[in-house]
Amino acid sequence: MLTYILITLATFCIMEGITWLTHRFVMHGFLWYLHEDHHQKGPGFFEKNDAFFVIFAIPSWLCIMLGSMNQVYWVVSIGAGIALYGFAYFLVHEIIIHQRIKLFTRSNNRYIKAIRWAHKMHHKHLDKEEGESFGMLIVAKKYWDKVRKDEMLQRK
Incomplete structure (x- = not known):
């Protein structure tokens, strides 16, 4: 059981690298068509960019389903790690950063401030x-530094 938990957690961590690579070279590359409306917001709640939730959900679902059907539980653990990362992505990106669902509209948490600043810098490029x-x-460290600097200026 511990092995499966570790595989799930390792997959979750690896997904950050996969997300970075996919965002940099796929979403800002040959699938820009789907991602563009995320940088240049149009009317309505949904974006073409939301298709990436489905795209990332497919390998998770396949790992969980096929791993369960064939009793290969380390594959199920990989699917669970991908799904957990997808949930974290939804929570952080859609709710905390972009506030598409208004739950966390104000926060003094340094991590949240830093991640919002980093994402703001990402979106300055249209x-x-x-x-x-x-x-x-x-x-990245430069965004943590920016938040610390802002906090120091506010204290003065």
Whole structure:
């Protein structure tokens, strides 16, 4: 059982790298058509970019389903890790950062401030070239530094 939990957690962690690579080279590459409306918001609640939830859910679902059917539980664990990352992505990206669902509209948490700043810097680029901050959960040091600097200025 511990092995399956560790595989799930390792998969969750690896998904940050996969997300970075996919965001940088696929979403800002040949599938920009689906991602563009996320950077250049149009009317309505849904975006073509929401298709990526389905795209990422397919390998998770297949791992869980096929692993369960064939009693290969390490494959189920991989699917669970992908699904957990998808849930974290939804919570952080859709609810905390973009606030498409208004649950966490104000926060003084440093991590949330840093991740919002990093994402803001990502969205300052309206086209697919010259982007930055393609990850989701790991925040680069320069954004942490920006938040600390802002907090120090507010204290003065």
